[in-house]
Amino acid sequence: MTVSRNETQKKARTTALACLGLVVGMTALAFAFVPLYDLFCKATGYDGTPLRGAAASGAISQDTMVVHFDTNVAPGLPWRFVAETPQVEAQLGATKTVFFRVTNTGTVPSTGIATFNLQPGLTGGYFVKVQCFCFNEQTLQPGETMDFPVVFYLEPGIKTDSNTRDLTEMTLSYTYFASKNGQPQAALATPAGTRAN
Structure with a gap:
């Protein structure tokens, strides 16, 4: 054929x-x-990504967890960034508010956006952010200081999950990056004579 x-x-x-x-x-x-x-x-909440939700409406547990705060600024963004407190003890199911202070130490207006994660990563599914400065980019004038809140709660289910029930603390980490169109820019040119703090 x-x-x-x-x-x-x-x-x-x-x-x-x-x-x-x-x-x-x-x-x-x-x-x-x-x-x-x-x-x-x-x-x-996989891999340490906190959930986003409405205010807590369930039962409040007597159990607590310590939440540590880690703040960082990427090179190229002349900002100083600190939490009002290095840690808080959060009652499970109760809404908590923590403020973060951001200062533009540069000589020109600049815009930044914060990325975040939780460690250990298994806690991400139980950490619920109600309000966070990290949802939007921020623009600060030279020398301007602003206080931004994070409103959150921890789901009581964290103590019934066999993977997380023995944990007593977690770390919420933020890094501010220079922002362009609402997206973090890992490497922007730093003008001569300025540096990130």
Whole structure:
């Protein structure tokens, strides 16, 4: 049995189109992976990503956990950033508010946005942020200081989960980055004569 030239060309075109479709699909999947992973972490608290929600409405437990606060500023953003207190003891199920002070030590207005995570990562699914400065970028004038709140609560279920019930403390860590269009910029040029504090 002989295969005609037209059939061979048709099979070659079909194979080429299938390969092209596979390449386009894999490229689209690669670009979609990061935002989909981010959504997954925000929805589940996976890998130390705190949940976002409304004010606590359930029962308040007598159990407590110590929450430590770690503040950082990326190079290139001339800001000073500190928590009002290095740690708080939070009653499970009770809403807690902590303020963070940010100062622009530079000579020009600058805009920053904070990234965050919790350690140990298993606690992310039980830490619920009601309000946080990290949800939006902030612009500060030269020398301006602002106080920003974080309102949160810890789900009492953290003590019934076999993976987290023995934990007594966690660390909420923030890093301020220079921001462009609401996205953190890891490396922006620092004007001569200025440095991050």
